[in-house]
Amino acid sequence: MLLIWYYFSLPKELFSTPTSTVLESVEGDLLGAKIASDGQWRFPKRDSIPDKFKQCIIQFEDAYFYKHPGFNPVSIAKALKENINSREVKRGGSTLTQQVIRLSRKGQKRTYFEKLIELILATRLELRSSKNEILGYYASNAPFGGNVVGIEAASWRYFGRTSHELSWAETATLAVLPNAPSLIYPGKNQQRLLEKRNRLLKKLNNEGIIDELTYKLSITETLPQKPYRLPQIAPHLLEKSTRKYKGKYVKSSVKKHLQEQTNTIVKNHYNELKQNQIHNISVLILDVKTRKVLSYVGNSPTDLEHQKDVDIIDKPRSTGSILKPFLYSAMLDAGEILPNTLVADVPTQIASYNPQNFNQEYDGAVFASNALSRSLNVPAVRMLQDFGLDRFHHYLKELNLKDIKYNANHYGLSLILGGAESNLWDLCKSYASMSSTVNHYDKFYGKYYENEFLEPSFLADFEPDFGKSSTEKTIFDAGSIYMTLEAMKNVNRPESEENWEFFDSSKQIAWKTGTSFGFRDAWAIGTTKDYVVGVWVGNADGEGRPGLVGVATAAPILFEVFDVLPQSDWFDKPFDELAEVEICTKSGYRASEICEEKEKQLVQVSGLKTKPCPYHFWVHLDRNEQNQVNSSCVPLNEMTHKSWFVLPPLQEYYYQQKNPVYKVLPSFRNDCIGENSQPMDFIYPKESSTVFLPKDFDGEKSELVLKITHSTSEVKVFWYIDEKFIGTSQTIHEMLVNPTLGKHKITVVDELGLEMSRVVEIKE
Structure with missing residues (x-):
């Protein structure tokens, strides 16, 4: 019975105390830590302990640690004799193993009976665990003064760096703290702490663990005066990690230096934008190939009044124009348009809906790619109406934009202009997946992956599972995506031209801005072959501000972030999903036999089924080519037959204002009977x-x-x-x-x- 009791006497989990959530960068640097639920800075147990700390703690607490079976009879006898003679507790005889047991049995009274129990449990622990594991228990749970528990938390609180980077003097300082943590900790009883530390350093020197020079240099080092604040380099990602991995070490995929650079960029822009009462910014950087988070800035360094603790990256916000590239890709993929198909840009009233361009001007007709790059609202709404609201809504559901929760009719045609909500995480994920589709198609010889549009991760050990390969597209074909990226790359000016010189960069970036109704949300998302950067700017409480537009507030941040990222090559052309066809240069449609200006262009394969140019007609002119004529007034042999580019009247009215070279169709000669279909x-x-x-x-x-x-x-x-x-x-x-x-x-x-x-x- 005693043997059975002895075998099961030690709890399977020796320490059940709550621990801090600790977030590390991909390089292993501390990004932040959240205090444990009991108010203690107690980091989770590490497998490795610094050699310096091993040497220091053994020499200070238990010189025969590697030789005894859990207790030291000689030390116990000496302590007992000295305590009896002095009639008070003058000396302790506990080994490190016994101290581990005492720490695990917190709250027990210091009696001789309790000492006996500790001794028995210490021998059991020695049988179950290695010496290094026992040292690990001690290093992770020993008190270091105040609310600091464990060597790693103490190292960061008292010296501002990891325990493996401490000097001999710093390590010795930490080794003596658990001996009397309530009386000695940095900033209090400095002289007593200094004496204990130096005695330990002298012993290390006498034992040959450190040489004379190291000893002399070590005793000259100053003691820490007050605790350091733990790093808070990625506080919102730390909160996100805590919800899922509470009390654990979380090694993230975030690159520390990049995170710090992004923090600085956000801080600088926040200091400017807050002058206009714009208080919140979030930035997300994804690696296209690995789908890992490289930088995560959930909010700007604002104050509590302006919701500084709110992580906006995963919060739904009005999308503005940021969904337009998806519509463009969908229409290319479905063979509804070619990259430069002319689309109408005229005053439009659809039922009670009256969309307006941002500058409240109209071009009459504009190339689809130009409409996308300039973010024109009226062409986007008309394209959505032509494509079909339900069809586009289906594509958005396929992209798994989780905040688009309602049916298509709930949003109506305003869906393309910010009538729906999404979040920076989902949008960056979708842009990364589109870029990755083109990358994979070229790399794997015309193959698609069924799980291409997967969720990104902020964990360092994340391995994306793209699923099985297939010749069937996932959502959009590579040719349509490539053409969309080309249109987004060719943005050569924002809608408001005064800021464009700021964006003149040699980097080839496909990017898009968005501004929600009421100037509440400003977006900018850009992608290269390797990286996606997403930026949101606004106020967390939804307050709109004048000037809160994507190109003026979010785009500058986007390009500054891209400036600190490595240079990327442009996407390779997915030739198997492209075809060369003759295009009418004026209309952007497939050239008909009467188009007078043609050129060969690469278009997506699905574009081969688009209709030929509908805007070129044979017109019959008199010999001077001044008027139209017909057989009612001129014999056929006296007519001049000519191909003419003709837009519908309303489109023509606005088009000719922006295109002076546009030739209006001549009127019929007075003696002819007119045949205009809709003049x-x-x-x-x-x-x-x-x-x-x-x-x-x-x-x-x-x-x-x-x-x-x-x-x-x-x-x-x-x-x-x-x-x-x-x-x-x-x-x-x-x-x-x-x-x-x-x-x-x-x-x-x-x-x-x-x-x-x-x-x-x-x-x-």
Whole structure:
């Protein structure tokens, strides 16, 4: 029975006290630590102990540690004799093993019976554990004064570095502290601490462990005066780690130097932005190839009033325009457009939704790639409408953007302009996965991976599992992604041009900015072949601020971060997913036989099924090429046949303002019967719109300006409101009216008899 009791007398887990969560960089440097739940700085047990500490603690506490079976009879006898003679406890006879047992049985009274129990358990511990393991228990759980427990926590608190980097004098200082931690710790009883340390150093010298020179130099070192603050290089990642790995060492994939550089960049920009009451910034850097986090800045160094402890990287925020590259990729992948297909950029009213470009101007028609790089809102909404809201929503669900929780109809067409929410983690993950798709396709000879869009990790030992390879694409094909990255790389100016010179960099980066409605969120995400950098700027409480736009606040941070990252090569072309075709240079569509300007371009393979150019027509002109004619006025043998680039009237109106070389289709000669299919269109008001007419200072209601465009400017146009004639226009087709409140039907008729109507509701 005694043997059974002896065998099971020692708990399987010797120490059950809570420990600190300790976060380390990939190099093994301390990034931060969170105090244990009992208020102690107690780091988790390490397998290795510094040799200097081993030598110091053994010489100071237990010189026969490697020779006794857990207790030292000679030391016990000497201590007992001295204590009996003095009638008080003058000397202890405990070995390091016994001290480990006493530490594990915290709270027990110091009696002779308790000493006997410690002795028995010490022998049991010696049978179960090696000497080095016992030293490890002691080093991790010995008190070092105040609320500091364990050699590693003490080393950081008293010397600001790891225990393996301490000098002999520093190690000796720590070795003597557990002997009387309540009386001696740095900043208190300095003389007594100094004497104990120097006695230990002298013993080390006498034992030949350190030489005379080392001894003399060591005793000249000063003692620490007060505890250091532990590093807090990645505090928000530490909190994230604590939720999942509480009380453990967490070796992260974060690079310490890069993290510090990113912290500095964020701090500098925060000091500027807070002048405009913009208080929060978050930055995430991912390695494209390994999907590991290289830097994690959850928030700027602001104050508690502005939620400095909130980790914004995983918090949902309005996306602004940051989803536009996904729509562009989806339409390329589906063969809906080519990279430079012309898309309409005109005033648009879809039901009650009226999207506006950031600069409130229109280009009439713009290449799709240019619309993406310039982040034009109206073309994006029209592209989404053409592509299909449900189809695009499906793609976003495939990307696993977790904060897009509702069905497509909940968001409507505003989905592409910030009507949905996402977070920096998911967005950076998606950009990294797209870049990785192109990398893998080239590296593995045209193969895709079924798990390409996997979750990143901040753990150093993370190994991404991309799943099985296949010739089938995962979400987007490599050609479509490559073309998207090319469009994003070719951003040569922000929407507001005053800041562009700041971004003139030799690095090839595919990047995109975004600004949410009300100037609440500013985004900038960029990717190279090797790295993804994501930046969010704003206020954690959602307060909007003037000037809080992606290109002005987030983009400068993005490019500064890329400047401290290594240079990356540009993506290799996925030739098997690309095809060379003739493109109409004016429209960006596949060239038809009548396109007068053509060039061969590489496009995504799915683009081969796009329709040919719809904007080139054969027109019949007179011999002077001044007017259109037809067989009603000119014989066929006297006509000049010419290919002409013609945009729809409303697109043409805005397009020719930005493109002076655009040639308007000539009008028909007066003696010919016209054949124009749709020569005019409304500019204002928009279809089924509501117009609010404000009052001036005199209380008079403002007038309404009606405006149309006509392909033949000199033609006369007759205006009607509710079938009542109100005037005629020629060349400039505008009409100033003062309608009553309510619904009205506006009708225009040109002198050739073409009629067009629009209903508008007038309100104050």
